[in-house]
Amino acid sequence: DIQMTQSPSSLSASVGDRVTITCRASQRINNYLVWFQQKPGKAPKSLIYAASSLQSGVPSRFSGSGTGTEFTLTISSLQPEDFATYYCQHYHSYPLTFGQGTRLEIK
Amino acid sequence: EVQLVESGGGFVQPGGSLRLSCAVSGFTFSEHYMDWVRQAPGKGLEWVGRIRNKAKRYSTEYAASVKGRFTISRDESKNSLFLQMVSLTTEDTAVYYCARASLDSGNYYSDDWGQGTLVTVSS
Numbered sequence: 001d002i003q004m005t006q007s008p009s010s011l012s013a014s015v016g017d018r019v020t021i022t023c024r025a026s027q028r029i030n031n032y033l034v035w036f037q038q039k040p041g042k043a044p045k046s047l048i049y050a051a052s053s054l055q056s057g058v059p060s061r062f063s064g065s066g067t068g069t070e071f072t073l074t075i076s077s078l079q080p081e082d083f084a085t086y087y088c089q090h091y092h093s094y095p096l097t098f099g100q101g102t103r104l105e106i107k
Numbered sequence: 108e109v110q111l112v113e114s115g116g117g118f119v120q121p122g123g124s125l126r127l128s129c130a131v132s133g134f135t136f137s138e139h140y141m142d143w144v145r146q147a148p149g150k151g152l153e154w155v156g157r158i159r160n161k162a163k164r165y166s167t168e169y170a171a172s173v174k175g176r177f178t179i180s181r182d183e184s185k186n187s188l189f190l191q192m193v194s195l196t197t198e199d200t201a202v203y204y205c206a207r208a209s210l211d212s213g214n215y216y217s218d219d220w221g222q223g224t225l226v227t228v229s230s
Contacts, residue, residue: 001171034216036152043204043220044144044152050211055218087152091216094168096142096154 116224129205
């Protein structure tokens with residue numbers, strides 16, 4: 001199975017900050033990677049697919065990059081509604097697996 | 108508007124069974140693969156399994172943790188997805204989400220999700 005490792009596990013930041021979250025795959029997954037945002041008590045929402053393609057309706061302050069085994073999600077200027085938990089997931093092969101999540105908190 | 112609405116969650120004793128449903132609307136159900144994903148209380152997301160579309164003969168894939176106990180099916184006439192769960196253990200306690208899977212360069216990823224239904228396995 002492909003293991004997905006996110007870093008950091010948690011992060012404190014302020015409104016307006018630039019934030020980067022990293023996701024590493026235990027083997028090459030090309031660019032078959034999706035990023036989700038989850039707020040407490042809510043379903044996950046897809047933000048980025050194919051490592052760098054913005055999902056329709058997602059603000060342009062979110063961006064993704066990477067290929068192979070290392071990927072990043074960047075939020076260029078944090079807004080109050082961005083404080084949430086973020087997950088990466090590969091869809092290269094079965095089983096699909098998620099990273100453990102990164103909790104983004106208000107400083 | 109894409110909508111996915113899960114139902115069927117509840118309280119069940121260890122060793123018991125439960126069937127979850129997911130009613131979908133707002134998209135062409137028959138074209139998409141469909142996923143089940145779960146989240147234990149206070150934990151991260153865990154992919155449960157996938158069912159492909161008619162073109163791929165409704166074939167399925169499962170996580171090792173549920174293989175042989177869980178069965179995913181779909182009814183195109185009812186625009187519904189199902190998850191039959193048997194031999195449940197306390198480790199299966201979670202919110203269960205259904206998700207639509209969409210095509211990207213030959214592979215499928217979950218894009219739209221339902222609100223989830225809680226399954227509690229306890230004696």
